[in-house]
Amino acid sequence: MVVILKNGFVKELKKLPSHTQALVHQVLKILRDSQTLESSNLDLTRMEGQKKSESYFRIRVGQWRIGIEYDHPDVIVITVLSRGSVYKHFPPK
Numbered sequence: 513m514v515v516i517l518k519n520g521f522v523k524e525l526k527k528l529p530s531h532t533q534a535l536v537h538q539v540l541k542i543l544r545d546s547q548t549l550e551s552s553n554l555d556l557t558r559m560e561g562q563k564k565s566e567s568y569f570r571i572r573v574g575q576w577r578i579g580i581e582y583d584h585p586d587v588i589v590i591t592v593l594s595r596g597s598v599y600k601h602f603p604p605k
Contacts, residue, residue, distance in 0.1 A: 514586045515543050521578075521589050528576070528592065535573050536592060549582050559603050568603035579603065 517540075525533060539554060546552035555572040559579075562568050571578040577598035579591040591602055 513543055513546055513548070515540055516586060516588045518588065518590050521591055524592050532574065532576055536576070536578065539571055539573055539578060540589070543587050548584070549587065562603050566603065570598060570602065577602075 556569045559568040567582040579602040581588040
């Protein structure tokens with residue numbers, strides 16, 4: 513798959529602890545190497561509160577969540593937030 517990183521995601525990633533950054537980079541590598549989002553075997557969940565035409569998901573990485581938009585075959589990585597705040601700020605309204 514093609515993985516596109518948003519500028520906001522890159523800024524948020526730089527603020528995380530180095531161990532968490534390494535875990536997020538592993539997740540991004542798995543996404544790049546996978547054929548589809550479902551075949552990646554990551555801990556992902558479709559976000560609630562979105563329109564039928566939208567495809568927002570969150571990927572769990574320890575206490576952090578990566579917010580993505582899946583537009584087959586592309587994955588747009590939008591944000592990485594803590595477990596408590598990702599559900600308040602993602603998906604974008």
